[in-house]
Amino acid sequence: MSRFTLLTLCLSLVVGAAACTRAQPPQALVDPTYFATENPKSLRDWGMIQVSGDALVLGQRVTPYDLTTPLFTDYAQKLRTIWMPPGAAADYKADQPDEALAFPVGTVITKTFFYQTGRGGRVLQQADQAVIHDGEGLNLKTVRMVETRLLIHRPEGWAALTYLWNEAQTEAVLHRVGAVIPLKLAREDGKDQAFSYIVPNVTQCSACHATNVATRVIHPIGPKARLLNRDFAYSDGSENQLSRLTKAGYLRGLADPKAAPADVSWTDESASLEARARAYLDVNCGHCHNPKGPADTSGLYLNAATPVSGPSGVCKLPVAAGPGTGNLRFDIVPGDARASILSYRMASTNPAVMMPEIGRSTAHAEGVALVGFWIDSMEGSCR
Template sequence: MAMTYRAILLVVGLAALLGGCHRPMPPVAFHADGRPPRLSDWHVVEVHGGKLELNQGVVPYDLNTPLFTDYAHKLRTIWMPKGESAKYQPVDTLDFPVGTVISKTFYYPRAADGTFTDVLRTDDYSHDFAGQGLDLSRVHLVETRILARRKDGWVAFPYVWNNAQTEATLQRTGAVEPLTLVAADGSREDFNYVVPDESQCASCHAQDWVSRQVHPIGPKARHINKDYAYADGVQNQLEHLVKVGYLSGLPAMAGVPRDAVWNDPKAPLDARARAYFDINCGHCHNIHGAANTTGLSLIYGTPEDRHMGICKPPTAAGRGTGDHLFDIVPGQPDESIIPYRLSSAEPGVMMPELGRSTVHREGLALIRAWIAAQPGSCTPIH
């Protein structure tokens, strides 16, 4: 039976009412000073209709090789004021303008039939997303970190999500959340996910340990030179930033550096290991970083010699050496300090010192394989 005119009006009105329940977010709010108490005060990402959604103008991005954080998955975003853009840098972090807001949301896929604290240990991101945002029926939000580029430099803000997964609040002193990693074979690993406090944020994000000014780590050209599946199609991330007006000065792509994907079996072992060191260790282990006194440099472009730890004795003895004599002994991962420290989750022994409470088994296996493939030997110390 055909619908009456009155019935049609009723359906149209109901649809309009339901559609009006989901109002668009207010524009992104850049806070030039102060410490906003809620993540929603920024209007960068917000929860609506069971999804963590990105605001208009908020661009997601990813890294070729990400920093390991207890197997957490991460949603990274960039936003800039209208008319502003970052300047391309071949080696250092892109030169972002005042007003830039970078966010990184740490989350886990939920374990089927598990409790709220049961999360998956997996590299599979395929079920996480709903459009450009996250499907909250499938993921457990833990924290969102904001880096804001103010007039006097970058400022870090750690926000922790509530159990209702509706809002994240500022936790300047950090937080600890007990979780259980559930592997594909059903094995379980209890651990404490540690949200860093503001001073710990600075310890990793300070590119120069003298000034201790905070800088982003991930958005360097070599880390983000990769394709991303945007809402309007797949495109190289650097070219997409140019397209939306967020990047200027990008040279021909053939001349842009690119880190390898650490777990890509088609990439050379050396390139994969170097990329893993670069993102996980290089922010501290460089001539200006917090670990500059060690003489160990693990950043992009370091020669594969003593500067990178090959046959280099440690600057200090102690538990962190495991009684090993050199950072890297070619062909002998079991005699090398670096894999010994990567294999530990004990404070005072493990490396990196912050950002994890578990051992990255797959990353450790990569570094061990790389050391095992190194030619040569070390002269014993007498």
């Protein structure tokens, strides 16, 4: 074989290989669809979020949102969206600051859990927002998708569905029985932490979203006006989320966001330490620990409406002994986080001790530190 023929053959192989590895063209997008009774096997059938080439994109009129203080879930990032049928809108109710917006039948809310990827298959503790986003969607080359949860407002009430993403990151399928996904977290301190990400089953979804223990009816927790009253970086510019929802026809009853309450962010160092800690506890604990919640028998109320006093844990005795107390006497001991049951349980990863008891396998070091600083700053004693 001549050198010329060999060179031609090599070039042909290179070109052929490149053609084989060329990125697939984006699939045709599916329009958002509300299923009143069906539970499609594929997340794509809903049309709310879907894979198109190397991007996760939002469907028509699907609006992203974020919360001033989000729930901690093993350092996962979250892409949240809202969609409503044409002509439908949520109602703002000023007299119900602790309730989510009154969403109409036909509403579909999604929450996608993902991580920015690092070397060696690790997932990162923090994400670079400029790297992971593709417009209002996600750059799939830089993230590890885990699960997408849906809340669908059907005529008989809200339904919760979970879709699990495949290894190829091309599709998410309906998954009702939960799952355990081993991950390795690259922490900001340079250390690696292996942990198991827990995908909830149907029962566990209702454990959080049924915030009234008497009715056991599930409903959205996060999209309250006071948690939405902040700016969001949309693809066409930054805007207050309540204003954007109103302009989109998705919200009525609120002409000016300044008339609505606005919570502080737990990371806002310009806010008081107490306000930040209370905001964190409200979002992470208050949906259970309130006078009507699943943890009402504990007598420990951590929702925003409960003032700092005995019910919020200060010098409060636990209702039961056991490993959950850590042999400590009071939920909160002013000036001493190390002696406080609240801090002890937040820092634990022991399933028999930790709080919240579901939704995490790791401890949120930054959240534990914030609440600890707040307790340490308190004056008084429990003598």
